[in-house]
Amino acid sequence: MGDDVLEDIERQIQEINSKINRLSSQREELYRLKEQIKNKILEDKSTALAQIDWNKKSFSSDLDMCLKNTFKINSLRPYQLPAMNCTLSGTDCILIMPTGGGKSLCYQLPALISKGVTLVVSPLLSLMEDQIMALEKLNIPAKMLSATSSKEDVNWIHNFPATPILGVTATATSRVIKDVQKILKIEGCLILKASFNRPNLFYEVRSKPPVQKEFIDVLSKLLKNDFKNQSGIIYTMTIKDTEELAKDLKNAGIRVAPYHANLDAPIRSKIHRKWVSGEYQAVVATIAFGMGIDKPDVRFVIHHCISKSMENFYQESGRAGRDDKPAKCIVFWRFADLARQSSMVFTENTGLENLYGMIRYCVDSHRCRRKLIAEHFDEAWEAQDCNKMCDHCSKTLDVKRIDLTKYGKNILSILSKASSLDSRLTGTKLVDIWLGKGPTNLRVKEATASDLSRERAETIIAHLLVDGFLKEDFHFTPYSTISYITPGDKAAAGLQPSPLEVSKLGFSLSKDDIVVPDTDISSSKSDKPKKRKHESNDEIKTFKKKPLVIIDSDSD
Numbered sequence: 001m002g003d004d005v006l007e008d009i010e011r012q013i014q015e016i017n018s019k020i021n022r023l024s025s026q027r028e029e030l031y032r033l034k035e036q037i038k039n040k041i042l043e044d045k046s047t048a049l050a051q052i053d054w055n056k057k058s059f060s061s062d063l064d065m066c067l068k069n070t071f072k073i074n075s076l077r078p079y080q081l082p083a084m085n086c087t088l089s090g091t092d093c094i095l096i097m098p099t100g101g102g103k104s105l106c107y108q109l110p111a112l113i114s115k116g117v118t119l120v121v122s123p124l125l126s127l128m129e130d131q132i133m134a135l136e137k138l139n140i141p142a143k144m145l146s147a148t149s150s151k152e153d154v155n156w157i158h159n160f161p162a163t164p165i166l167g168v169t170a171t172a173t174s175r176v177i178k179d180v181q182k183i184l185k186i187e188g189c190l191i192l193k194a195s196f197n198r199p200n201l202f203y204e205v206r207s208k209p210p211v212q213k214e215f216i217d218v219l220s221k222l223l224k225n226d227f228k229n230q231s232g233i234i235y236t237m238t239i240k241d242t243e244e245l246a247k248d249l250k251n252a253g254i255r256v257a258p259y260h261a262n263l264d265a266p267i268r269s270k271i272h273r274k275w276v277s278g279e280y281q282a283v284v285a286t287i288a289f290g291m292g293i294d295k296p297d298v299r300f301v302i303h304h305c306i307s308k309s310m311e312n313f314y315q316e317s318g319r320a321g322r323d324d325k326p327a328k329c330i331v332f333w334r335f336a337d338l339a340r341q342s343s344m345v346f347t348e349n350t351g352l353e354n355l356y357g358m359i360r361y362c363v364d365s366h367r368c369r370r371k372l373i374a375e376h377f378d379e380a381w382e383a384q385d386c387n388k389m390c391d392h393c394s395k396t397l398d399v400k401r402i403d404l405t406k407y408g409k410n411i412l413s414i415l416s417k418a419s420s421l422d423s424r425l426t427g428t429k430l431v432d433i434w435l436g437k438g439p440t441n442l443r444v445k446e447a448t449a450s451d452l453s454r455e456r457a458e459t460i461i462a463h464l465l466v467d468g469f470l471k472e473d474f475h476f477t478p479y480s481t482i483s484y485i486t487p488g489d490k491a492a493a494g495l496q497p498s499p500l501e502v503s504k505l506g507f508s509l510s511k512d513d514i515v516v517p518d519t520d521i522s523s524s525k526s527d528k529p530k531k532r533k534h535e536s537n538d539e540i541k542t543f544k545k546k547p548l549v550i551i552d553s554d555s556d
């Protein structure tokens, strides 16, 4: 026995090792393939289910009668019948439908016309209470149990075999839907996705007068003339704004009341009642007045101040026109509100990114407002989906793209001078100096845009902020947080600002504007709203038959 025997053993071991490696890669590959085929089978199952015309057959002859007699509803909205038919036939389903779309009916009605019990599992007590209140109003027997949609609950539901589940959610990306299917063990179920478009809502952005008195005049004219005898909501940013605005509008002879979280519950419900009965024309509210509002004939939602995200804006403006009749959603936009909001949201995870989505909606006067909302929800709507129901599409507009390179340079030189003098500039102060006003030592003669209107200068700066050419820098004082403007990453990298697209809606061109030829238009889309990152308010409800089960999870 010698070295050659050892070498031979070593060689055999290596051969075995490489066989093991090869086999384990093969095994990995087979696992991957198995997973792929399993997913494909489930996807095919979903696709096959989607090809069935769930609108055609009614799985219960009682459906129509119950709809009219119990719910006093004459006809179903798109996707309601398919969702009901699907679960009534014993098939699992996920239904994605916007807020106020009518998801509740999709499990409440089948609960009444089939045997067994419907269990609603909801993480929010207030949502459970809303459900109970709504059902009691309709004389439908309902009881509340304290439960949440934890994993245990979901597993518990699966102790009931062969019971169809309906998951309903207002917002969910396809990735979230996949997760939900896995958690609820309903992979391969039917997926129904209703459009987020609310065709009866007219979207509009107006410039907010800088002086409060002027603004009150504008608002009271709107409420007295355009919205005479109509009901609405005016959203403000803070409780203080709510109180002041309600007082000013009352003084102007409008029947309004403030509504916010600091009011005692009995006062709040009294105001709510008076608004529902029409005694108050509008409530002036913080977003506390949101969840659970179900007044079908809200004809206008006015934003006295921008929302903190497009998501919030969609939810808040979505309170209008739940009866499917036309309603208006007007945002009053003013540059100063940007810093007010940003200094409140910048500590939140995606707070600034979300707010800038809202700013784009306000500043982007050259694009259909509805399209901007659609992008936010990962949907693509065409001009006919708007049907002239926004301030952009209802007018014929002459859109021009203007080059902001020169303006960008002006602003950078003003910021640089301020920095060399150890000064910091808020947005308002920056606009002052740019327009040749404010402290003389901070002005830069060659960088003064004396011919620009204030509104125009503010819009350009807002655009440069959301474009990343400028950025906000937040500083704390003992009493508040201040937003200062500094050069953004784009400027630091020596890049040019994106052109600004303006239309007659925004403002007319000034003699100094350099118009970019149309051929460049494709390159200007860098300012598209970023996709939502947070999916925190996904709301899942599931529904089972015999017993019928609903899970509702809303983590927002």
Ligand SMILES: Nc1ncnc2c1ncn2[C@@H]1O[C@H](COP(=O)(O)OP(=O)(O)OP(=O)(O)O)[C@@H](O)[C@H]1O
Binding pocket: 073, 074, 075, 076, 077, 080, 097, 098, 099, 100, 101, 102, 103, 104, 105, 170, 294, 296, 322, 323
């Ligand atoms: N087919 C219909 N026709 C008319 N009104 C309907 C119809 N379906 C539902 N509604 C009404 O629409 C309103 C909103 O319905 P619902 O509360 O079920 O919405 P939702 O999708 O659950 O909203 P949220 O996401 O806010 O919980 C209710 O007043 C409801 O009665």
